[in-house]
Amino acid sequence: MSKFIDRVIKIVRKVPYGKVVSYGQVSLMAGVPRAALQIGWVLHIAGENGATPWRRVINNAGRISTKCLEHTANHQQKLLEKEGVEVKNNLKIDIERYRWKPDIKTLKKLELNQDYIFGILDKYGV
DNA sequence: GCTATGACAAGGA
DNA sequence: CTCCTTGCCATAG
Structure with missing residues (x-):
């Protein structure tokens, strides 16, 4: 398991129910x-x-783009709607409305330096 | 170590 | 807004 994979999985698991990233x-x-x-x-x-x-x-365009045959876009859409996320026609989602905006406290646990963290907050922060 | 690949992003048409 | 092009980077061979 590479550091990269490990981190990605950890982050994805932090995404709250009903939110998307x-x-x-x-x-x-x-x-x-x-x-x-x-x-x-x-x-x-x-x-x-x-x-x-x-x-x-x-x-980032608010669209479901999986091509995986086992995890189809249609299937993903269903799972999201089940969490209360509205998916419009053509797999589109109002991402800014459901986007998870991590707080600085959460980011500090990711082994990133201060400047980098502020960079993230500047773009996606609350 | 080099090349091809892909559930992307950003900017232009 | 949608479609196309270019840039990017970790993995698999």
Whole structure:
């Protein structure tokens, strides 16, 4: 298990019920700002053990973009609606309305330096 | 160690 | 708003 994968999984597990985050946001919090693409890969693995809420991760455009045959977009949509997240036609979601905005206290537990944390808060913070 | 791949992001058309 | 192009980076071969 690489540090990267471990971190991503931990972060995704912090996402509250009924909230969503973007791939880019997760990668940023994981310490690698532009590894959004890899998040999907990690979730594919994490999804195996059902303990990780991969359903709450969508792309920044507010759209469900999974291509995985076992975890279809349609299936994800259903799971999200079950949590109270409104999914409009074509797998679209008002992400800014449901986005999880981590507080500084949570970010401090991620082994990141101060400046970096403020950078995250500046973009997604409350 | 090098190349190909992908559940992305951001900016332009 | 939607579609296309380019940039990015961890993994798998």
